[in-house]
Amino acid sequence: MRFDLVDLQLFVAVADSGSITHGAARANLALASASARIKGLEADLGVALVRRRRRGIELTAAGESLRDHARTIMHQVAMMQGDIAAFNSGVRASVHLLANTSGLSEYLPKALGSFLREYPDISLDVEERESADIVGAIAGGAADLGFAAEHALPEHFERFSFGQDRLVLVAPRRSAFSGRRQIDFIEVTDCDFVGLTNTTALAVHIDRHAARLGVRLRLRARLRDFDAICRMVAAGVGVAVVPEAAARRCAQSMPIALIAIRDDWANRRLAICARSFKNLPKPAKLLVDHLRKAVR
Incomplete structure (x- = not known):
């Protein structure tokens, strides 16, 4: 079974926007091409991935599973591209952090800025998501750390308060x-x-x-x-x-x-969270330590 990265990127965009039209625009594809690619995915996999409604689409159970795996794959591809490109820029590592709107605009910029100054060999990939989506992405391995509302976190997630x-x-x-x-x-x-x-x-x-x-x-x-x-x-x-x-x-x-x-x-209540702080890559551990100090 072979997967085209363009198809996976398109499917994530369609799933996130709830619309083939909007997903095609995000993926910079013509609507007809995007629709054909989605149908081609369904034909190759032998299952329906989306249900077409009058106002957009909704994912089937198979579609939800593909979306989660596709997100992980696209994250790993982006990390690979970033790590390889980093050898040209001198940066040697990166951390993927998901944050809700408030965290991204009000709470994190100062702490992240000081972290980047302290660790010039580490770059940050910060992406805005809603708290529930952050939980799903971290659980699926698509991100290292999250900054989310504490009430949305499952019990097995490790966390510490950040305001x-x-x-x-x-x-x-x-x-x-x-x-x-x-x-x-x-x-x-x-x-x-x-x-x-x-x-x-x-x-x-x-x-x-x-x-x-x-x-x-x-x-x-x-x-x-x-x-x-x-x-x-x-x-x-x-x-x-x-x-x-x-x-x-x-x-x-x-x-x-x-x-x-x-x-x-x-x-x-807002918290920094991960599946396990102990099992994070070293750059992510350094960021966790820095953020812990920032809230003291």
């Missing part, structure tokens, strides 16, 4: 909500919202909990960073849900109000 990620509602300072200290998320689901681009882990997290309430948020704008979101809120475009650390930083220079969200999903 608390409180999500807060940000509203214009003169809005009807600005005098509130706390609020239930259901109270604001009929408001106009400003959010992150829909491919970010935090956007998926918020949309998922809105769906559990039976609502679809009305997004007036989607942007790539919390500062831009808070500026839109300050301009009166809508309200937003952002990490408290980012909101407090923005509130120093913008006319916005911060309101605590009572819902449990808005208060998350």
